[in-house]
């Protein structure tokens with residue numbers, strides 16, 4: 155089997171992580187891919203983890219995130235390159251690309267590997283509704299709504315994501331270049347670029363896309 159990348163892109167709060175986890179489960183449970191052949195991660199989580207662990211990195215970037223600005227491409231390019239070059243057959247990750255420079259970097263990192271791009275499209279109203287109730291675990295990757303107070307995985311107290319308070323600014327910046335980004339992605343990845351609309355249950359889109367696109371490569 156050749157190496158495969160499945161990237162879930164879209165606006166902040168558009169449901170990327172949910173879709174990513176569903177695809178992972180579909181590949182493991184339905185397509186019986188051994189778990190040691192798949193890696194799954196969120197670029198945002200990689201960045202937040204690095205901020206917690208690396209003082210210099212935090213110094214450069216923590217304020218940028220607090221201000222609702224975007225981390226420069228140079229601050230995530232090598233992290234993502236490293237993840238994509240490791241031994242796993244299948245990589246499923248999510249992230250959001252903020253400008254043309256980021257898209258070009260992303261295309262450069264994936265051009266030699268079979269890559270599928272699924273873009274989550276959600277309305278601003280829906281994003282705001284979700285973010286309003288979103289809580290995350292500070293130590294594992296759990297993300298849920300505020301009917302939870304403790305993490306079901308590790309028992310830590312769930313918190314608001316610090317960058318959620320800037321969601322409007324982040325959405326506005328994302329929207330400014332979203333169409334240009336989509337056009338670039340479509341022209342690069344062709345039929346392997348697909349939209350996941352929020353009006354259709356994610357479960358339906360995920361199983362369709364897996365059977366139509368990915369199933370024949372695994």
Ligand SMILES: [Zn+2]
Nearest residue numbers: 291294305308
């Ligand atoms: Zn946890």
